[in-house]
Amino acid sequence: MKSINARLRTIFINRDSRFQSVIIGILVGICSGLAAVGLNFGLEKFSRFLSRFEGNFYVVLFPLAGITLTVFILKYIIKDFGGHGVPEVIYSISMKGGAIKFRSSFSKLIGSMITISSGGSAGPEAPVVISGAAIGSNIAGYFKTNERIRVAVTGSGAAAAIAAIFNAPITGIIFTLEVILGDWAPQNMLPVAIASVTGTIVSRMLKGNQIPFKHREFNVTLDDIFAAAGLALVIAIISLVFIRMLKLSAGVLEKYFKNAIGKAAVGGLLVGTVTVFLPYVKGEGYEVVRRLLGGNFIVPIGMVIILILMKIFATSVTLGAGGAGGVFAPSLFIGSVSGYFYFQLVTFIFPHANFTGAPLFALVGMAGMLSGALYAPLSGIFLIIEITGGYDSILPLLLVSFLTYTIVKLVERHSIYHHELVQKGFLLRPRTDKRILAEIQPAELLETDLITIYPNMLLKDLVPIIERSRRNYFPVEDPETENFLGLVYLNDIKSYLFNPALLNSIIVEEVMHTDLPIVSLTANMTDILKIFDTTGAWSLPVVEGNKFFGLISKATLLDHYRKELKVETEDL
Amino acid sequence: MEKTKYISAKEVAQALGIPMVTVIRWAHQGKIPCKLKKDGYVFNWEEINDWAGSHDFVPMKKEALDNDSAKDETISLRKAIERGDFIYNLSGCDIYSILKNALEKITLPEGTNKEKVLHELISREEIASTGIGKGIAIPHPRCTLNLKLEKPVIFVIFLERSIDFSAVDGKEVFVLFMMFSPCTEVHLKLLSRLSLCLREESFLSLLKEHAPKEKILIEIQRIETLFDSQRNDSLQ
Structure with missing residues (x-):
């Protein structure tokens, strides 16, 4: 029999992505809402407790104790990163497809509760945003959603948290789209809005529907x-x-x-x-x-x-x-x-x-x-x-x-x-040049239909190879170590091919290029494009650990770039 | 409930002309419609087709997926000749009568207008003779016509007596390889295979003695296998 876990998951995995985001949005809204209200509550209790000691000379040491304790807990017990949290959320959305470690869903809550109530000057919003985002990310991970949905759901967690802490659903949505996701794409709206609404409901149920800052009505002149x-x-x-x-x-x-x-x-x-x-x-x-x-x-x-x-x-x-x-x-x-x-x-x-x-x-x-x-x-x-x-x-x-x-x-x-x-x-917003280049991996552009030749081959031996090859480039390998030595361009040797005397006297070693810029399989596209631009080359050999893997050509790269752009710009 | 037909990432990659790594990445990122099954991503053919259309990809053809094996098959001269026929002692005193008589004896797909084929063959000869030397000519139509050919056909025609074909080397022609191909690519490949055979003295002498069909086919087979094995060797 399947476990409840596995069954729950399979119910959602193969459903429509919109359905998925609604269900996940509600879940994320509830959890992030609770986290926000929880922090609020904890802060109130803690601060009230500590305010009893007011007037004593030793309160000067409270922030010292609070911040030190926070650093100790975050760094040595929970082992989470420092910083205020929001940049880390944006980083994960930019670079990691929205993946955030589970521990981030509570680490900053605990840390900020100690820091703020002990008298440190900081706000509880960022911790709540990172908890909400981490909760969203982990719920999305639990349901094995794709990265697009996970990014939206991670943003939803942040939205719900802001919505819950301020009793401000619109602000939750806007803050997420403006700061966290930096993307107003329609597929993000639904989960973000649902989570924001749910988070607000949770907050209102627990704290009541209050407006945090009341004021008299203005007549603006x-x-x-x-x-x-x-x-x-x-x-x-x-x-x-x-x-x-x-x-x-x-x-x-x-x-x-x-x-x-x-x-x-x-x-x-x-x-x-x-x-x-x-x-x-x-x-x-x-x-x-x-x-x-x-x-x-x-x-x-x-x-x-x-x-x-x-x-x-x-x-x-x-x-x-x-x-x-x-x-x-x-x-x-x-x-x-x-x-x-x-x-x-x-x-x-x-x-x-x-x-x-x-x-x-x-x-x-x-x-x-x-x-x-x-x-x-x-x-x-x-x-x-x-x-x-x-x-x-x-x-x-x-x-x-x-x-x-x-x-x-x-x-x-x-x-x-x-x-x-x-x-x-690390800031790669959707549908920007940097983002699209970052998505494309060298392995996706690799052209491998090349015929390897060896340095001591005569030009004559190349003739049948040239006849068969569909490409104008021929990688040269060391016959013993199979290490990459250089490239032969058909263009260079074309004129010798019709000269019987040279055909029998020139060897590959003499016509190969060895001073080529090479690209590794892990290089990023921005750097590769830069090499294309500075060298004027149309094809670059991909070499990893001295072994030849294939060629990357500018034409394929730009063709691929356009396809990536098309896929990136239109929503599903 | 009807079971949806799924295709694999490899098939999607082939149909859209993108690397498989990219298809899998897109699936992972949620950029392409797919389902996550136990052993990886699967794609619904219709969904992918819609998606390809709305994303400006050249829509894929379902047949393209199935027909791949047919494309890969290497062009074989022997098979093309086997599909055609051998004709011995064809009479005729000039190019026109030879081609006319030859056409009468061969069978082309049903509904072919032989008159038109003859016209095409002649007009090709008028541009430049197809006599490629050593007493051999390869008459063929200028375009593929509407022969509804799926595979190439070659007819080997031995003449009763040699005639002047205005061949490149001035020699009189004694045998014709009449070629009909579905496309230029196939035609050129057959031509290069034929020229390969003609380099062999053994093959030429068989032709000169108007050897029987079986002997010639065996010889072609020998030359082609040799060539293919050499090719595979150097590819590896």
Whole structure:
């Protein structure tokens, strides 16, 4: 008798791919939703427990303990990679067909729970996104789906997680398509939407249908909209500071502390020192955001600037030291405080202008920061609409989001999620030249219908071989070792073939080319094309371990490229 | 329920003209419709055909899958002659009458217009003589006509007395190899095999003495087998 496992699997394997994605989407939505709510719940409990000790001098050591513990658990017990998680998800989608290790579905949840509740400055969204994606990837793997579906399902997990943690189904979908998958192909939509809906339902059942950030209704004035343009510039500058600071702190900590635990301890101590003086920058910081939007967060402008800089510093150090968490929540924090800062600035300069108020600017600043730091303008806009339950601020939202995005992109081409992947050549979005070239393997282009010849053959001996061969290239091998020696081009020897005297005197060794660029079976197509371009060759020999495997010709490569492009562009 | 007919990755690869490795990769990535069975991917012929159409691939022909063996068969001169016939002592005093008399004696597929064939043969001779030297001519039509031939046919015709065929070496022709081929490719291959035989003195002398059908066929067989074995040797 078949096991239940095997039976479950066979039910789905041979079904229509759309049916598959619906069923898997629901499953993934439930699991990722639970993970998101679970982390939320755990964070609340943990933070409440630790808040009892507030006021004692030793709380300065909490982040140290938290980050060190996180690094210890992730590195030595679960043995998972570091980093904030989102780039790893994008990497797996780009390069691994969406495959993610199972341990990633819980490692970051545990890590971020410790990091954030102990006072580290980071957000719970990235951990939830990677857990959701890992859950999706593993469910897809369980049902043995093909890679296309697995990629979509991995994205669905991320969508469900975002949807569940913010009670924001549209944001879940948009964030996945914009940041994670980078692809709005129709076949991705269905599983992503289903998972997003399911994740939201799970979250509402367990946490209730609340809007995370309530605010009064706005009546946006024309003055607000003009001011928004200036806000975009401020947010763009702060975004750039944030991006640079994240890179810098990771680099500096990496450089001076080779030991991961030591790095975590030093980072934790720095964060602890900052948070002791400025408890606002602790954790994910949503309390401050909530108060800002409610209009009851009032601090002087100098303090606001310190708050922004310190939050940037604390977040950069927390993540650079190896703490688990993301930049999503810190971005929202920094964005809202920056909005508040800008509001104070403009009311000081234009005391008579008709501005709606600090909450509106804080709100718009949040969306701006998501565009500026994460390069996710659409996600930012939809997130703000969904988490504030209102559409009234849409005009300045649109304006600030896209302006910030454009300005930041002028300076930094790639977001913090992408820049490392791009540097390593790991960001391959669907239907791009790089992606298509990466798909094609040398083995697929190998032309093997060639006749091997030997160096001491006379040209005369070649005549019957040339007669039979369909190709104009003849690989030369050492008769004893069978090692590849070079190539003979028919074109080169054509003129000797009709000269009986030369026919009997020239040997292969004298006419073969030995200084050819060779290609290995594992070479990537981008490099192979480069060789074609630089040498002007039309065919290159593929040699692995001194043995000749075949030829790769430019014509076949481009023919194959076009077929790959056709298959890649049209959906099933 | 009717059982769907599946084809293998190899067959898909052949029909679409892409390497099998690529077909399997596409299946793995979900770019081509397929089913995952215990022993690998299988493909539904109709699904693949639809898919090929919508992705701008040259649609595949089902027959192409089945007919592959026929293509691979090597062209054999002996078989072509066996399909035809041997005619001895054909009378005639010039090219025209010889060809006309020959056509009357041979059998071509049903419904062939012999008049038209004769016209084609003559017009080919007018362009350039098919007398290839050593007393041998190979009359054949310029185009394949509509003979509905599936396989090539050759008629060996010995003349009562040699005639002037305007051959390349000026010698009078005493034997004709009248060739009908389904396509140019086959025609050229037969021609190269014939020229191979004509290089052999033993074969030429058999022709000169108007040897009986069996002897000639055995000789051709000998030469062809020798050639094929040499070819296979050097291929390996």
